[in-house]
Amino acid sequence: xxxxxxxxxxxxxxxxxxxxxxxxxxxxxxxxxxxxxxxxxxxxxxxxxxxxxxxxxxxxxxxxxxxxxxxxxxxxxxxxxxxxxxxxxxxxxxxxxxxxxxxxxxxxxxxxxxxxxxxx
Numbered sequence: 001x002x003x004x005x006x007x008x009x010x011x012x013x014x015x016x017x018x019x020x021x022x023x024x025x026x027x028x029x030x031x032x033x034x035x036x037x038x039x040x041x042x043x044x045x046x047x048x049x050x051x052x053x054x055x056x057x058x059x060x061x062x063x064x065x066x067x068x069x070x071x072x073x074x075x076x077x078x079x080x081x082x083x084x085x086x087x088x089x090x091x092x093x094x095x096x097x098x099x100x101x102x103x104x105x106x107x108x109x110x111x112x113x114x115x116x117x118x119x120x
Contacts, residue, residue, distance in 0.1 A: 013046050013049065013050065016042070016046060017043070017046060017120070020039050020042055020043060020046075020117075021118055023035075023039060024036060024039040024040075024043075024114055024117065024118070025114075027039060028110075028111075028114055033066055033069075033070040033072060033110070034067075034070065034072045036066060036110060036114065037063045037066040037067045037070075037072055038063075039117070040059050040060075040062055040063035040066065040113055040114075040117055041059070041060065041063045041082065043059050043117040043120075044056045044057075044059035044060045044063065045085055047059060047120065048085065048088075048089050052120070053089060053092055053093050053098075053101075054093075054097070054101045055101075055120065056089055057089060057093065057097075057098050057101035057102050057105065058101045058102070058104050058105035058108075058116065059105060059113070059116065059117060060086060060089075060102065060105060061101065061102035061103060061104065061105025061106040061107075061108075062105035062106065062108045062110075062112075062113035062116070063105075063113070064102075064105075064106065065105070065106045065107075065108070065113075066110055066113065
């Protein structure tokens with residue numbers, strides 16, 4: 001996960017989402033759960049930047065479940081940036097709303113999470 005990618009930093013959300021739409025299916029076909037969780041997180045941070053907080057929290061819950069089920073830890077630098085973004089998201093949402101969205105994401109299967117990410 002590298003949220004400092006030029007596509008995200010320069011607000012090129014349309015291009016980034018287009019790229020992620022293509023690659024998430026490829027990772028799904030290969031079965032690369034680490035890459036899929038990273039892609040879900042990328043979709044979440046695009047949603048956060050677009051002020052779609054509910055969507056972002058739900059995608060992050062789904063990504064966390066996928067990482068946990070496959071024992072896929074983040075690199076230290078990824079974790080620092082991720083934690084900053086999640087804390088910022090939580091600060092902008094009512095705690096109960098955040099928790100409900102996160103729990104809904106947590107309950108999703110990988111396939112459901114991918115479909116949800118691709119809906120936007």
